[in-house]
Amino acid sequence: EAQVTQNPRYLITVTGKKLTVTCSQNMNHEYMSWYRQDPGLGLRQIYYSMNVEVTDKGDVPEGYKVSRKEKRNFPLILESPSPNQTSLYFCASSARRYNEQFFGPGTRLTVL
Amino acid sequence: GENVEQHPSTLSVQEGDSAVIKCTYSDSASNYFPWYKQELGKGPQLIIDIRSNVGEKKDQRIAVTLNKTAKHFSLHITETQPEDSAVYFCAASRGSQGNLIFGKGTKLSVKP
Numbered sequence: 001e002a003q004v005t006q007n008p009r010y011l012i013t014v015t016g017k018k019l020t021v022t023c024s025q026n027m028n029h030e031y032m033s034w035y036r037q038d039p040g041l042g043l044r045q046i047y048y049s050m051n052v053e054v055t056d057k058g059d060v061p062e063g064y065k066v067s068r069k070e071k072r073n074f075p076l077i078l079e080s081p082s083p084n085q086t087s088l089y090f091c092a093s094s095a096r097r098y099n100e101q102f103f104g105p106g107t108r109l110t111v112l
Numbered sequence: 113g114e115n116v117e118q119h120p121s122t123l124s125v126q127e128g129d130s131a132v133i134k135c136t137y138s139d140s141a142s143n144y145f146p147w148y149k150q151e152l153g154k155g156p157q158l159i160i161d162i163r164s165n166v167g168e169k170k171d172q173r174i175a176v177t178l179n180k181t182a183k184h185f186s187l188h189i190t191e192t193q194p195e196d197s198a199v200y201f202c203a204a205s206r207g208s209q210g211n212l213i214f215g216k217g218t219k220l221s222v223k224p
Contacts, residue, residue, distance in 0.1 A: 040216065041216060042118075043156070043201060043214040045212070045213075048210065092155075097210040098144040098205055098212075101156075103155030103157070105154065
């Protein structure tokens with residue numbers, strides 16, 4: 001089944017404790033992206049990648065890191081999480097940058 | 113900077129009525145305009161998209177219109193059904209970069 005998977009689905013952590021949210025797609029897509037969704041603010045892009053080893057900042061990249069060492073994986077790293085990073089995070093992938101994006105199921109992160 | 117404005121933020125219609133959601137964008141280089149539907153607890157899913165060389169596109173009960181001169185595009189849902197209840201997001205491509213800007217979303221409620 002073609003899909004985007006994210007792990008974990010739910011995470012509660014404390015300020016300053018490094019964490020990684022994994023994202024993997026099995027559709028051989030070139031384009032991958034991370035978004036955060038907050039009430040009243042819609043979807044805001046954090047980082048995106050147009051291919052392996054190519055990453056670019058989105059609209060809200062501060063406090064986040066990403067890497068794209070393999071085509072299928074695009075992990076999101078929070079080196080020192082803070083409470084304002086409490087949010088619902090979505091990973092997405094598409095064949096090319098302006099094609100249908102397939103979203104993962106979301107990761108709900110709470111930083112205390 | 114570039115932005116996408118979406119209206120209304122909430123919309124309530126009676127089953128069988130039509131629903132219209134409108135978006136305006138600021139980047140004159142935008143040429144790809146997708147619409148996503150997000151059901152409760154799930155990631156967004158593409159329902160229809162349009163590119164700048166087309167003024168209108170229809171898929172069964174869903175249609176999108178684009179006015180490039182005025183920089184606005186709209187989603188039209190006819191004969192609404194309770195299962196159309198969801199949050200809908202419009203988006204526009206960024207001409208200078210390889211990513212999308214999303215509107216803040218419209219919560220559509222269809223009352224039986």
